[in-house]
Amino acid sequence: MSKQSELLVKILSGRSDANISFPDLCQLLSILRFNQRIRGDHHIFAREGVEEILNLQPKGSKAKPYQVKQVREVLLRYKLEVEGEEGEQV
Numbered sequence: 001m002s003k004q005s006e007l008l009v010k011i012l013s014g015r016s017d018a019n020i021s022f023p024d025l026c027q028l029l030s031i032l033r034f035n036q037r038i039r040g041d042h043h044i045f046a047r048e049g050v051e052e053i054l055n056l057q058p059k060g061s062k063a064k065p066y067q068v069k070q071v072r073e074v075l076l077r078y079k080l081e082v083e084g085e086e087g088e089q090v
Helices: 003-013 022-031 065-078
Strands: 035-039 042-046 054-056
Touching: 003 022, 003 065, 022 035, 022 042, 022 054, 022 065, 054 065
Parallel strands: none
Antiparallel strands: 035 042, 042 054
C-alpha cells in the first residue's frame, strides 16, 4: 500500500485527525487532482466537479483537525480515491 493510500485510510477512519501531517495532506489532495493556490499560509484547493473549496492552514507541521474532517467529508461525498500500485482503488 502506498504512502498516499495509507494516509487516505487514516483520514477516512477519523481516528487521527490531530495527527495528520500538513505536507502529506497537501500532497494527497494534489494526487487527487485538486488545484492548489497559496496565499500566505492559506493553501486553497479546488477541483472541477467538486463544489466545495478547501482552505487549509498548518498548525506547526500538522493539519488542523477540523480541516482534516472537512477533507474527509469531501472525499466521502465525491467518492474520491487514490489508485494503488497495482491499479486498484483505495
